[in-house]
Amino acid sequence: MRYIIYFIIAFCLWLLLTLSVNLDHVVIGVIVALLGTVVFGGYFTKKPMKFLQLHRLFWIIVYIPVFIWYMLRANIDVAYRVLHPQRPIKPGIVKIKTSLKSDIAKVFLANSITLTPGTMTCEIEDEYLYIHWIWVQTSAMDKASKIIASPFEKYLRRIFE
Amino acid sequence: MISPIGWIIIWIGVAFDILGAIGLVRFPDVYNRLQASTKCVTLGTFGIMVGIFLLKGFTPMGIKALICGAFLLMTSPVAAHALMKGSLHFGTKLWKGTIVDKYGEDKLGGEQIEKKEG
Numbered sequence: 001m002r003y004i005i006y007f008i009i010a011f012c013l014w015l016l017l018t019l020s021v022n023l024d025h026v027v028i029g030v031i032v033a034l035l036g037t038v039v040f041g042g043y044f045t046k047k048p049m050k051f052l053q054l055h056r057l058f059w060i061i062v063y064i065p066v067f068i069w070y071m072l073r074a075n076i077d078v079a080y081r082v083l084h085p086q087r088p089i090k091p092g093i094v095k096i097k098t099s100l101k102s103d104i105a106k107v108f109l110a111n112s113i114t115l116t117p118g119t120m121t122c123e124i125e126d127e128y129l130y131i132h133w134i135w136v137q138t139s140a141m142d143k144a145s146k147i148i149a150s151p152f153e154k155y156l157r158r159i160f161e
Numbered sequence: 162m163i164s165p166i167g168w169i170i171i172w173i174g175v176a177f178d179i180l181g182a183i184g185l186v187r188f189p190d191v192y193n194r195l196q197a198s199t200k201c202v203t204l205g206t207f208g209i210m211v212g213i214f215l216l217k218g219f220t221p222m223g224i225k226a227l228i229c230g231a232f233l234l235m236t237s238p239v240a241a242h243a244l245m246k247g248s249l250h251f252g253t254k255l256w257k258g259t260i261v262d263k264y265g266e267d268k269l270g271g272e273q274i275e276k277k278e279g
Binding site: 013016017018019020071072074075078079081082083087089090091092093094095110111114115118120121122123130132134136139 | 200
C-alpha cells in the first residue's frame, strides 16, 4: 500500500516539474517514479493514510506561517550579528529533551530548529537533541528545551502524532 | 501590482544571500559559519524562488521555482546538519569563546574547545 502511495506522490511531483503531458515525458516519469519507489519506498511512512486526515492538513497550514515568521526572525538576528562591529556571539552546544515520539516529527523538529534564531541541530539521539546555539542563554536542559523546542512541538505533535 | 512585490522579495533574498556570505567570512569557526550561511542563504534563495513565482505566476517556470523552494527548505538544514556532525566527529575544535559543549562532554570525553592564547 505505501509503495503505491509513494509512487503516486513521486509521479505527481514529476508531472508538476515537467508540466506537460507528452507521451515521452509521461513514460520517463513512470520509469523514474518506479525506480524511486523501489529504492526509497521502504523508508516511507508506515501509515500513509495519515496524510488524508483533515485536522493534520489544517495544522500544517497553520504551521507554515509560524515557521516563516521564525525564519524571518532568525535571519534578522543573524544579520544583526554579522553586521555588528563587535560581532556579538556567545556560542555553545547544549542538550535539550523533546517530548515528540515519532521519527518524522523529530526530523521536522530538527529542521525547524536549524532554520530558527541562532540554533542548529548537531545530533539527534532518542529523545535528546544536541543544539549549537550562537547566543547561549542557559545551559540547563529544561530551560533550553523550553526556549528552543517548545514553540514548534505543539504544532508538530498535532501534525504528526 | 504583483510584479513590484515579486521584485522586492527577490532583492530581499539577494540581500540575505550577501549577508550570509559576509557572515561566512566574519564568524570565527566552522559551526558559527554554518549558522550564518545556512540561515541566510536558505531564506535568501527561498525568497528569490518565491519572487520568481510571483513574477511568473502559474507558468512552468513559476511552479518549478516554487517546488525548488520547497525542496530547498527541506534539504538545506539536513545538509548543514551533516556538515556539522561531520566536523564534530572529525575533531574540529570549537572557537575559544565558546562557553559550553555538552556534546563533547557526553560523546568525545571532554569539551572540544580551543585553548585561549596567552
